[in-house]
Amino acid sequence: MQEIPCTARLISKYLSALTIPTGCKGLFSITLKGQWSFVVPTSSAIFNLLIALFVLIGGLWIGQNVNLLPLDASVNATVYDQLFKVLFSIGTVLFLGIVVLVVLSLIKFRRKPGQTGDGLPIEGNLTLEIFWTAVPAIVILFVGLYSYDIYDRMGGMATLPNNGHEHLSMSKEERIWGGIGSSEVSSAANKGLTAIPINVTAMQFAFLFHYPEGEIISGELHVPVGQPVNMRMESKDVIHAFWVPEFRLKQDVIPGQPTILSFTPTKTGRFPIICAELCGPYHGGMRSTVVVEEPENYQSWFQKNAKTPISET
Numbered sequence: 397m398q399e400i401p402c403t404a405r406l407i408s409k410y411l412s413a414l415t416i417p418t419g420c421k422g423l424f425s426i427t428l429k430g431q432w433s434f435v436v437p438t439s440s441a442i443f444n445l446l447i448a449l450f451v452l453i454g455g456l457w458i459g460q461n462v463n464l465l466p467l468d469a470s471v472n473a474t475v476y477d478q479l480f481k482v483l484f485s486i487g488t489v490l491f492l493g494i495v496v497l498v499v500l501s502l503i504k505f506r507r508k509p510g511q512t513g514d515g516l517p518i519e520g521n522l523t524l525e526i527f528w529t530a531v532p533a534i535v536i537l538f539v540g541l542y543s544y545d546i547y548d549r550m551g552g553m554a555t556l557p558n559n560g561h562e563h564l565s566m567s568k569e570e571r572i573w574g575g576i577g578s579s580e581v582s583s584a585a586n587k588g589l590t591a592i593p594i595n596v597t598a599m600q601f602a603f604l605f606h607y608p609e610g611e612i613i614s615g616e617l618h619v620p621v622g623q624p625v626n627m628r629m630e631s632k633d634v635i636h637a638f639w640v641p642e643f644r645l646k647q648d649v650i651p652g653q654p655t656i657l658s659f660t661p662t663k664t665g666r667f668p669i670i671c672a673e674l675c676g677p678y679h680g681g682m683r684s685t686v687v688v689e690e691p692e693n694y695q696s697w698f699q700k701n702a703k704t705p706i707s708e709t
Contacts, residue, residue, distance in 0.1 A: 447500070451492045459485025469642040469663040469688065472550045472576075476644035479546040486535060551576045551658060575629075575647055575656035591624040591658065598629065598636035598649040600675060601682040610702030617669065617686040620694035624660045637673035640686055646672055661688040 460481055468474060505515075547553065554577035594617070595606040605614045619625050629638060631651040638657060639646040642665075647657040671682035689697065 447496060451496055452489060455489030455492050456485050458488045465644075466641050467663065467665075468644070469661055469665065469667060470640075470644065471660040471662060473642070473644040473662075475546060475549050479543060482542060483539065486539070574653075575658075576645065577656060577658050589623050591626040592619065594619075594625060594627045596627050596629040596638065596649070596657075597632060598638070598671070599632040600634065601671070601678045603638070603669060603671075603682075603684045607698070607702075610698055612698070612701045612703070614701070616684060618694060618697050619661055619686065619688055620691040621661050621664050621688050623691065624658060627657045628654055629657060630654045634675050635673050636671050636675050636682070639670045639672040640667055641670070642667040643686075648673065661686075664688045664690060 462484075464484070465477060465480060468477060593608055595608065596617075597604040597606065602615065603617075605617045606612070607614070627638075629647065629649045630653075631649045633651060635651070636649040637646055638649055642663075643659055643661070645657060645659055647655055649655060665688055667686050667688065669684040669686055671679060673679075675682060
């Protein structure tokens with residue numbers, strides 16, 4: 397009679413049962429002499445776990461390390477980028493998970509040679525239905541709350557003034573309908589600096605920038621780096637949208653309903669201003685430029701273009 401190897405004798409001594417739990421595919425149960433019982437995953441379960449970890453870790457790494465955004469050139473940009481990374485990470489995880497699931501399904505469940513019948517009529521899986529209902533609900537709730545927090549930190553929920561600029565005398569009080577005001581983030585970065593008031597007029601198909609303090613009207617927006625800017629915006633015809641991708645700011649400009657937009661530039665350069673609201677046949681050409689300059693260069697431009705105020709008689 398052939399001798400049983402030592403390893404096999406040890407296993408037979410302590411192993412009293414080896415069963416596969418009912419309804420638990422990918423697992424098997426080991427019972428040691430009726431005293432201890434534990435469940436061990438099979439190779440397929442381990443493979444599925446590794447695939448899930450790859451999707452999760454890979455998606456998070458891509459979301460946090462791959463930058464698809466342009467240069468960040470304002471105080472609000474860093475706050476917005478935090479939200480973008482979270483959304484990009486969630487989207488990448490979902491994309492990788494769906495792609496991996498589709499590829500594995502094409503390989504594992506493909507029709508084998510000689511199979512001519514239909515697949516098994518499988519329907520109804522309460523656990524799976526609860527999972528794919530609960531997880532998206534939690535993700536959507538988290539994204540909604542986090543987006544609100546980011547919008548609040550950017551100044552979207554700040555109390556808006558009743559008029560565009562306090563230094564201007566007005567015959568009647570004007571209501572500001574909405575916009576992004578001064579936030580805690582921008583206030584901390586501004587260090588008590590006075591905001592530069594600018595009136596923005598949008599029309600088909602151009603932006604005009606009026607500096608009340610120097611009576612300057614310009615087709616380009618000139619601002620000094622590191623100093624807050626407070627813009628009062630109004631449209632003369634249809635709805636437009638003021639968008640500077642490098643500032644991560646976009647605000648609708650509405651006829652008859654003034655809006656405001658506050659920001660603090662952090663990098664010098666020339667950045668595009670784009671109308672992001674379909675406003676007519678030449679909408680694609682409605683562009684301008686914001687020129688962020690060093691304070692001394694801005695003062696030089698301002699003094700050169702400012703008009704001498706007319707004295708009252």
